[in-house]
Amino acid sequence: MPDPVAIPPELVERLRSAKSVAVLTGAGISAESGVPTFRDALTGHWARFNPEELATPEAFRKNPRQVWSWYADRRASLEGVEPNPGHFALAEIESRIPRFTLATQNVDGLHQRAGNRNVLELHGNITRTKCSTEGRIVPAWPVSDEIPPRCPHCRAFLRPDIVWFGEELPWDKLAAARDAALGCDLFLAVGTSAVVLPAAGLVDEALSAKACVVEINPNPTPYTGRVSFAFAQPSGVFLPALVRAAFP
C-alpha cells in the first residue's frame, strides 16, 4: 500500500546520500506529544500573560515566585509526556548519517529520550535548575515552603536552567549549531515559527551554505518561500514517512 505521505524522490536521494545533516527543532515537534507550543504554553490561568514577558530575567527579578511557579507548572505538565514518532524519526536519521547535529529550541528533553545523541539545547532544559547568582546547576535542595527555593550554597533564589529573552545563548552550543548549519548537505527546520533569534538564524546559515533546506510545519514561516522543500504537515506524520521512504 503506498505511503499516505508522498516524499519527492529528490529529497529521498538527498537524505540517503547525505554526509552531514543538521536539524533545528521548535515547539511544534513536541506538539504531538501533548506539549503546548511556546505561544500557547500559556494555557489555563497563565493565559493572561505574554510568554515573552514571563520568560525574562526582568520578570524573575520583579516576581520570582510567579516565574518559578510558571515553570513548575510547565515541568509538572511534562509528567507522563512521551516522545512522539517525529522525535523517534530524527533519532533514526541520526543513526543513518555520518555527521548529524540536532539543535533544539525546546526545553523538554524529548529528543534525548527518543534516542538522539548529538543534541544542542540552545535554550536550556526545564528539568534542570540553577543558582540565579552563581549559575551552577543545583540538582537538589532542602525542602522548603519558600518559592522560589534558595541555593544551598549561597542562599540566592534558584531558577530554571533556561535561556530567557534578553539572555545570551550558550556560546559553545550556538557555535556548534552554526558550524553544523554551514557544513551540512541537508538542513531540516522542524516545528518552529522561526522568529526567535539567534536560533532561527541557523536557517539563514544553511541557506547561505546552499544546503538543501526542508521546512516541516503546518503553518507558513518567514522562510517558507525560500527553502528547497516546504511540507505543511505535522512532523509526527511527515518525518516517519521520510524515514520509511529513505531507509525502507
Ligand code: BV8
Ligand atoms: C538574545 C526558553 C542577546 C524560554 C526561549 C527585539 C526586542 C527584544 C529582543 C529582541 C528583539 N529582536 C530580537 C530580539 C532577541 C530575542 C528574540 O528573538 N525575540 C523575538 C521574540 C523577536 N532573542 C533573545 O532574547 C535571545 N537572546 O538575543 O540575547 C544578547 C546578546 C548579548 C548579551 C545579552 C543578550 C534569547 C532567545 C531565547 C528565549 N527563550 N525559550 C521558555 O521556553 O520558557 S524562546 C521560545 O520561543 C522557544 O524556546 C523558541 O525558541 C521560541 C519560539 O518558539 P517555537 O519553538 O518556534 O515555538 P512557537 O510556538 O513559536 O512555534 C511553534 C511552531 O510549530 C509553529 O510555527 C507551528 O505552526 C508549528 N507546529 C505546531 N504543531 C506542529 C508544528 N510543526 C510541526 N508539527 C506539528 N505537529
